[in-house]
Amino acid sequence: MCASVDYDVVTIGAGHNGLITSAYLAQAGYRVGVFERRDIVGGAVSTKEVVPGYQFDLGGSAHILIRLTPIVDELELDRYGLTYLELDPMFVAPFPDGDTVFIYRDVDRTANELEQKFPGSGEAYRRFIDDWSGFAQTMKRMFLSSPSPFQLGRQMIFGPSSRLNWKNELRHILRPYGEVVRSYFDEEKVRTPLAWMAAQSGPPPTEPLTGPFVLWHPLYHEGGVARPRGGSGMLTQALRRHIEAHGGDVFTEAPVEEILVERGRAAGIRVNGSIVTSRAVCSATHAKETFDHLLPDAHRPDAADGLRIGNGFGIMLRLALDEPVEYAAHPGREARVGLQLLCRDMNQLHGAYGEFLGGQPSSDPPLVAMTFSAVDDTLAPDGGEVLWLWGQYFPYELSNGNNWDDIAGRIEERLIDQFEQYAPGTRDKIVGRLFQDPEWLESRLGLFRGNVMHLEMGLDQMFSARPALGLSSYRGPVSDLYLTGASTHPGGGIMGAAGRNAARVLLADLS
Numbered sequence: 001m002c003a004s005v006d007y008d009v010v011t012i013g014a015g016h017n018g019l020i021t022s023a024y025l026a027q028a029g030y031r032v033g034v035f036e037r038r039d040i041v042g043g044a045v046s047t048k049e050v051v052p053g054y055q056f057d058l059g060g061s062a063h064i065l066i067r068l069t070p071i072v073d074e075l076e077l078d079r080y081g082l083t084y085l086e087l088d089p090m091f092v093a094p095f096p097d098g099d100t101v102f103i104y105r106d107v108d109r110t111a112n113e114l115e116q117k118f119p120g121s122g123e124a125y126r127r128f129i130d131d132w133s134g135f136a137q138t139m140k141r142m143f144l145s146s147p148s149p150f151q152l153g154r155q156m157i158f159g160p161s162s163r164l165n166w167k168n169e170l171r172h173i174l175r176p177y178g179e180v181v182r183s184y185f186d187e188e189k190v191r192t193p194l195a196w197m198a199a200q201s202g203p204p205p206t207e208p209l210t211g212p213f214v215l216w217h218p219l220y221h222e223g224g225v226a227r228p229r230g231g232s233g234m235l236t237q238a239l240r241r242h243i244e245a246h247g248g249d250v251f252t253e254a255p256v257e258e259i260l261v262e263r264g265r266a267a268g269i270r271v272n273g274s275i276v277t278s279r280a281v282c283s284a285t286h287a288k289e290t291f292d293h294l295l296p297d298a299h300r301p302d303a304a305d306g307l308r309i310g311n312g313f314g315i316m317l318r319l320a321l322d323e324p325v326e327y328a329a330h331p332g333r334e335a336r337v338g339l340q341l342l343c344r345d346m347n348q349l350h351g352a353y354g355e356f357l358g359g360q361p362s363s364d365p366p367l368v369a370m371t372f373s374a375v376d377d378t379l380a381p382d383g384g385e386v387l388w389l390w391g392q393y394f395p396y397e398l399s400n401g402n403n404w405d406d407i408a409g410r411i412e413e414r415l416i417d418q419f420e421q422y423a424p425g426t427r428d429k430i431v432g433r434l435f436q437d438p439e440w441l442e443s444r445l446g447l448f449r450g451n452v453m454h455l456e457m458g459l460d461q462m463f464s465a466r467p468a469l470g471l472s473s474y475r476g477p478v479s480d481l482y483l484t485g486a487s488t489h490p491g492g493g494i495m496g497a498a499g500r501n502a503a504r505v506l507l508a509d510l511s
């Protein structure tokens with residue numbers, strides 16, 4: 001299987017973060033071998049033809065955070081086949097009563113439309129963006145550097161970015177994001193889409209210390225929302241081509257069984273029974289996989305017991321349609337371009353989370369709908385549509401002795417029923433489907449307990465505490481072992497910052 005059994009660095013796992021770390025190393029002239037257990041690269045950023053003629057993403061689809069990083073330019077990924085399609089409007093919130101809220105890349109256009117529909121809201125939106133643009137820049141800088149314990153406080157107090165008094169900033173940052181949107185906006189139809197986007201990281205709108213999930217909202221206007229042409233997985237395909245063009249090897253169907261530790265240092269891996277040696281090992285898998293399954297017991301860090309993985313939070317139904325979606329509130333293409341935020345009001349979010357806490361699937365789930373065939377004609381046959389429905393909140397572990405095999409069919413229909421309230425007639429257009437419940441996410445993508453962010457994104461597991469205190473510098477519990485991926489700072493999502501930050505640490509140590 002292996003072209004060579006000795007590398008400068010072996011990377012375990014070809015998720016986008018592992019590939020990004022490997023690409024930087026290969027670009028710097030190091031010999032890199034990437035080992036991925038699935039039959040395709042990309043992990044939670046991959047695309048497959050699941051229904052004949054229809055390309056389905058298997059994980060993340062909206063590329064937002066990575067657009068704020070220099071990764072695509074630094075690695076010249078356009079030369080390796082990556083083309084981004086911009087989604088503008090970025091977000092649309094159609095409501096069952098016929099109102100529609102659009103959030104465009106341009107702040108003024110967004111604010112002007114809001115002001116026309118809900119007097120006072122446009123001005124509030126402009127003030128919100130003005131107030132928090134500086135803080136959002138600070139967040140972006142922190143994402144792109146290794147975390148340090150006092151960084152956040154130092155940036156807030158001494159950082160050049162803030163227009164606000166830092167005591168005022170702190171008050172909002174410490175609040176639940178649901179409170180932050182309430183304090184800025186009187187109109188429920190403006191609050192709700194902002195809170196629903198913030199909820200995509202996992203924590204509910206009532207959780208203290210989550211203000212930043214909505215306070216970085218100005219960054220959407222800076223970087224926009226985009227999609228690789230051909231599907232989300234075209235990012236990871238381009239990364240693979242980059243690594244191979246720089247002399248690296250990328251192996252699929254290559255499950256790593258063990259990290260070899262010799263004289264206290266990571267000396268290589270055992271994969272499919274073969275030994276592969278290296279100067280350094282970079283594990284880009286879930287932290288639980290690294291600590292519990294790959295490291296010999298003697299080197300398993302105590303912190304492995306404290307990882308907070310949570311109980312999942314979302315599920316995805318991917319549908320192939322033979323005709324485009326048509327929203328009752330706003331027929332036509334404009335409503336099908338960006339992320340479609342289908343949540344009536346904040347109470348719907350609270351209700352869904354309440355049921356989740358009790359171990360029950362939401363009976364009235366808010367949805368994010370996506371129809372990227374509206375901007376990319378490679379995803380569906382002529383006249384067809386891909387429709388993806390992401391719903392929250394859905395526990396991995398169900399109460400009352402239920403299991404997902406028993407309820408999956410019912411929940412699929414529930415998501416379609418919800419969508420029918422916004423776009424009647426969609427059910428009749430369905431020609432194929434894939435349902436990704438929390439057990440599917442765990443067994444197929446290695447996302448333990450269905451958490452798409454690997455670990456819960458609460459403040460107790462962010463910055464210097466991700467994956468755990470003492471292990472947040474991208475260096476693992478034995479020397480020459482490095483960690484990257486969503487289990488490390490700054491966490492989950494298609495961003496690549498963890499991959500880039502880890503590469504910088506590795507490059508410094510190797511040289």
Ligand SMILES: Cc1cc2nc3c(=O)[nH]c(=O)nc-3n(C[C@H](O)[C@H](O)[C@H](O)COP(=O)(O)OP(=O)(O)OC[C@H]3O[C@@H](n4cnc5c(N)ncnc54)[C@H](O)[C@@H]3O)c2cc1C
Nearest residue numbers: 013015016017037043044060061062256485486492493494
């Ligand atoms: C359904 C879904 C929808 C999402 N939507 C969005 C979205 O729209 N926007 C967004 O920003 N984020 C989204 N996310 C989240 C985002 O996709 C993930 O947080 C992110 O892609 C994680 O990337 P990663 O490289 O850190 O880890 P992973 O993608 O988890 O990569 C880890 C890799 O390691 C491999 N591996 C594990 N163990 C081994 C082993 N022993 N040997 C070899 N290989 C191994 C795995 O197979 C995998 O390929 C979504 C995720 C899912 C699942």
